[in-house]
Amino acid sequence: MTEFNLESLSSIGPKEFAQLVKSTPDSKIGEIMASDSRGKILDEVFNRMPTLFRAEKAGDAQAVIHWIITGPNGASNTYETVIENGACTVTNEPVRDPKLAMTMDAVTFLKVVAGDGNPMMLFMTGKIKAKGDLALAASIAKLFDIPKA
Template identity: 95%
Template sequence: MTEFSPESLSAIGPKEFAQLVKSTPDSKISEIMASDARDKILDEVFNRMPTLFRAEKAGDTQAVIHWIITGPNGVSNTYETVIENGACTVTKEPVREPKLAMTMDAVTFLKVVAGDGNPMMLFMTGKIKAKGDLALAASIAKLFDIPKA
């Protein structure tokens, strides 16, 4: 199995990524996401979002979503996903008012995008905090082709 690193993520597809997240202990993911590799890994994941977007499922959805990924020492990364006109764009510099803002730690985020965690259960147990349109939060998973490990 590939080692969890920015280099390996850029070389594997979504299904392999899902398997990698599922097979890597949370403690190891947490350690890596507290290192200098954090930004590269998050960038890699967010850069893939538009390619995994399912426009046919989005219909006329118009939304700005802020993903706040918390980290060690109070550091966090915020990414903005804009869904409009049947397309999805992502930026590291949020500029628009979000319809939904979700806050979670890096391990939880990677589990969600790898299909290795139930977003609703993670929300119910407080691992994901959502502010804004909760109906949108409940439907985000259907808007993306999330791999199954």
């Protein structure tokens, strides 16, 4: 198994990524996500979102989602996912008002996008905070081809 780092992440596919997250202890992921690699790893994950988007499941959905990934010392990274006209675009410079804003730490985020955490359970236990359209929050998983670890 590959070690969890920026180099391995850029060279593996979604299924391998899911297995990597599942096999790496949370403490190790947390350590890496508190390092200088954090922004590049988040960029890599978010840049893949449009390729994993399932337009057929979105129908005519129109949504702006802000992902607020908290970090050390009160810092955070915010990414904007826009779903409209059957397409998904992502930017790390949000400019639109979100229909939904979700806040979580980096370890929780990576577990969710790797299919290694139940988003509804993480929400109910307070690990994910959602503000705005909660029905949209509940349906995000079906809009993306989330690998199963």
